[in-house]
Amino acid sequence: MxxxxxxxxxxxxxxxxxxxxxxxxxxxxxxxxxxxxxxxxxxxxxxxxxxxxxxxxxxxxxxxxxxxxxxxxxxxxxxxxxxxxxxxxxxxxxxxxxxxxxxxxxxxxxxxxxxxxxxxxxxxxxxxxxxxxxxxxxxxxxxxxxxxxxxxxxxxxxxxxxxxxxxxxxxxxxxxxxxxxxxxxxxxxxxxxxxxxxxxxxxxxxxxxxxxxxxxxxxxxxxxxxxxxxxxxxxxxxxxxxxxxxxxxxxxxxxxxxxxxxxxxxxxxxxxxxxxxxxxxxxxxxxxxxxxxxxxxxxxxxxxxxxxxxxxxxxxxRDLHYDRPGEFYLFGRDQETGLSDGRERAEYLESRRRRQTDLKVPARYRASRLMHETVFAQDAPLFPLGTRLYRRLEESPRSLQRAAHLVEQAAKVPMFGCQDCGDCSLPDIAYVCPEGPCAKNQRNGPCGGTRDGLCEVYDSECIWAQAYERLKAYGEERELVSGPVVIKDNALRGTSAWANTFLGRDHSSRQHGNPTESKETAK
Ligand code: SF4
Known part of the structure; x- marks a missing residue:
């Protein structure tokens, strides 16, 4: 066979x-x-x-x-x-x-x-x-x-x-x-x-x-x-x-x-x-x-x-057209066959041109983008400063490291519901945390289980649907999952995600081929 x-x-x-x-x-x-x-x-x-x-x-x-x-x-x-x-x-x-x-x-x-x-x-x-x-x-x-x-x-x-x-x-x-x-x-x-x-x-x-x-x-x-x-x-x-x-x-x-x-x-x-x-x-x-x-x-x-x-x-x-009112199609309908005509619909193209979104894009997303481009991205102007700062912190007493971690959490818990996984995917998912609101911790795109936009398990909007809308507001939605495969390192749980970013220990640093610096082992 x-x-x-x-x-x-x-x-x-x-x-x-x-x-x-x-x-x-x-x-x-x-x-x-x-x-x-x-x-x-x-x-x-x-x-x-x-x-x-x-x-x-x-x-x-x-x-x-x-x-x-x-x-x-x-x-x-x-x-x-x-x-x-x-x-x-x-x-x-x-x-x-x-x-x-x-x-x-x-x-x-x-x-x-x-x-x-x-x-x-x-x-x-x-x-x-x-x-x-x-x-x-x-x-x-x-x-x-x-x-x-x-x-x-x-x-x-x-x-x-x-x-x-x-x-x-x-x-x-x-x-x-x-x-x-x-x-x-x-x-x-x-x-x-x-x-x-x-x-x-x-x-x-x-x-x-x-x-x-x-x-x-x-x-x-x-x-x-x-x-x-x-x-x-x-x-x-x-x-x-x-x-x-x-x-x-x-x-x-x-x-x-x-x-x-x-x-x-x-x-x-x-x-x-x-x-x-x-x-x-x-x-x-x-x-x-x-x-x-x-x-x-x-x-x-x-x-x-x-x-x-x-x-x-x-x-x-023609007997297999059981769709739902308002169902989205990327391509138009072929008038003769009722199938797809393979051409992007004018309404869709117009909504892209106008960067029109169905969900509201929160102000904190716009602020987070700015912060990322300024500080946390590998090529951000303040990234080298952050790296120097966290290298010095690594050599400082544990109490100081813990204080810095607390400051990080004080910012990220109220803003993103951070669960302290230590290997942050916020920049991968348009600043939506995958740890709490995603029942399946999907870091590479949505699972197939969404119910008309809602999570398969929780009654909240799928994190990837939110991310799509946020990126569409910037004309970037086609880049939604275009980055390398994300696999979380569980060894980093409970450690500072900022330290792990600046010191090359998280998945984004590995993807950029940056050398990993010494492991922070304790909370
Ligand atoms: S560090 Fe982990 S838990 Fe915290 S915001 Fe980032 S992805 Fe979510």
Whole structure:
């Protein structure tokens, strides 16, 4: 069987993938056995190029994907393992990756992951030590042969991960859609080569995603998400309980209408999924990624129906326009097809020209920019003075260092809600702190879970939506995540972030290639 990499690079190739959500409990248990049986039925069907296995999807604890994947690899099935950052810190992930690579798995889908919602004797603590972009960098570094920290000068054998990522393009606001596009580009720059989008039933939005990727020259193979709904699942998605997944009022109404039929809407839902597959092929996606709970026969039915639609995909796409009132599109609507015309809309361009924002830009942001450009940026006029000052402080009594740290906190706590992480990302996120208000500590762009601009977990505006608006006020929003990958150094927690900046110890200094000065070890 061809590998996923080979399949995706075949000219005109179109990959068929199925998503398998693992069950709770032992694989030998009833639900585990049922999933195992479906997985092996899919593996025996040559139309399925890839079986993609989730990692504690929805934040619920489930059987690890590797357990199911091992038996599939034994029968020659190509699999991809989802790897999320919510339950593991970077060391746990790296260790797990050595195991995954040693077991012969190569296709990894790198995700930040859904916020945990359950656990033994209470809800589990979320980890989010790194985010999806940090994970992609880790995978890339492993592929390059990482320096062996225990053997100076030595390198570990390179892995050969084929790195995948996700993008959530079915969003409502400009401040959600555009950051998703930019973050996709960042993931690809960090090493992702393939990916798929979040569930959605809007062909114009999917067309726009592909056209944006083409126009921006982002070298990624995208597989389109296809999902088999039921009336019950449509209700859950519509309620907003699944992060990043949206069922519009119109689609819910259709699900309710057809769901009242004798077959509970099955033929309608299969038809919609088949149209999604056919439209994905017609639009130029590199494949279709079929999700939903169904027996093998339903997968078969969806693919057969999609094959029947074939060249009629454009007509079929007219039935996949379930968007929401006020939904943002970067590109205009093609009047003939109802799809994307690939040209930036005049209203969008005008709003850029006028630097018009939907959220108010606070005065403290403008002041913070000025302060950064004057003092904290590596090329700021007062940066050398700050460096000299903090070098002297390093040699001063601890009480003086603590006093300076207190002064810093007195300024940063009221202004930014600083949590004293010591490795400051304020300049990376337009002076919004990621530690408190971001439940997943996303330092490289927004996760896919926002609910019409709000955080997936808290009822506050997503920090990256705020940052987008602030930067747009200066015509800089396209630079939102254009910097190097940010990975926080936890050794700096509780130490002075200003000292760490001036003395070259934080991530921004590492990115500028500045030498690290002696570590401040105590609070
Ligand atoms: S030092 Fe850390 S916690 Fe404090 S403002 Fe900066 S990013 Fe937030």
């Amino acid at each position: 061809s590998t996923l990499r080979e399949k995706l690079t075949e000219p005109g190739g179109f990959v068929i993938a199925a998503e398998l959500v693992t069950s709770r409990g032992l694989l030998s248990q009833h639900t585990g056995r049922a999933l195992h049986e479906i997985a092996h039925q899919l593996a025996s069907d040559p139309r399925f190029d890839l079986l993609s296995i989730t990692d504690n999807a929805g934040g619920n604890v489930m059987l690890s994907p590797e357990t199911l994947a091992r038996s599939l690899v034994e029968v020659g099935q190509e699999v991809s393992i989802h790897l999320a950052c919510k339950d593991w810190n970077r060391n746990g992930i790296e260790s797990r990756l050595w195991e995954i690579a040693s077991d012969g798995f190569h296709n990894i889908l790198a995700l930040s992951g859904d916020y945990p919602v359950a656990g033994h004797e209470g809800v589990a603590a979320p980890v989010f030590d790194i985010d999806s972009v940090g994970l992609i960098k880790l995978l890339s570094d492993m592929n390059a042969g990482m320096l062996d920290s225990r053997a100076p000068g030595g390198r570990l054998d390179p892995t050969s991960f084929f790195i995948g990522c996700a993008v959530t393009n079915h969003k409502l606001h400009e401040r959600e859609v555009m950051p998703q596009y930019f973050k996709l580009a960042k993931k690809v720059a960090a090493g992702a080569e393939w990916g798929f989008n979040q569930i959605g039933w809007n062909a114009r939005k999917d067309d726009e995603l592909l056209k944006w990727v083409g126009a921006a020259g982002v070298p990624v193979k995208l597989i389109a998400n296809v999902y088999l709904l039921t009336r019950g699942v449509a209700r859950v998605f519509h309620s907003g309980k699944v992060p990043g997944v949206v069922v519009s009022d119109e689609l819910l109404a259709a699900a309710e209408r057809y769901g009242a039929d004798a077959d509970k809407g099955r033929s309608f839902f299969v038809d919609v999924a088949a149209k999604q597959v056919a439209v994905a092929r017609g639009l130029g996606f590199s494949g279709a990624y079929i999700g939903g709970h169904m027996p093998f026969e339903t997968y078969d039915e969806i693919l057969n129906r999609a094959a029947q639609i074939g060249d009629g995909w454009l007509d079929a796409s």
